[in-house]
Amino acid sequence: MGRPGLDPGTRELIEYPYIIVYEVHEARGEIVVLAVVHGAQDQKPKEE
Numbered sequence: 001m002g003r004p005g006l007d008p009g010t011r012e013l014i015e016y017p018y019i020i021v022y023e024v025h026e027a028r029g030e031i032v033v034l035a036v037v038h039g040a041q042d043q044k045p046k047e048e
Contacts, residue, residue, distance in 0.1 A: 010034065 002013035005021055013020040021035040 014039070 002011040002020075002022070004010075005012045010021055010023055013022065017039045019037050019039055020033060021037070023032045023034060024030075025032060
């Protein structure tokens, strides 16, 4: 479920207005939520 994420190995689930970024660890039977961001925010921090 969810689409491939911006970072390799991550997935994203849209639950309007939020984007839930997660990893699936099938061997451990886990889903790890990495971030929940508002859809209007940038997902990647700006590099200086």
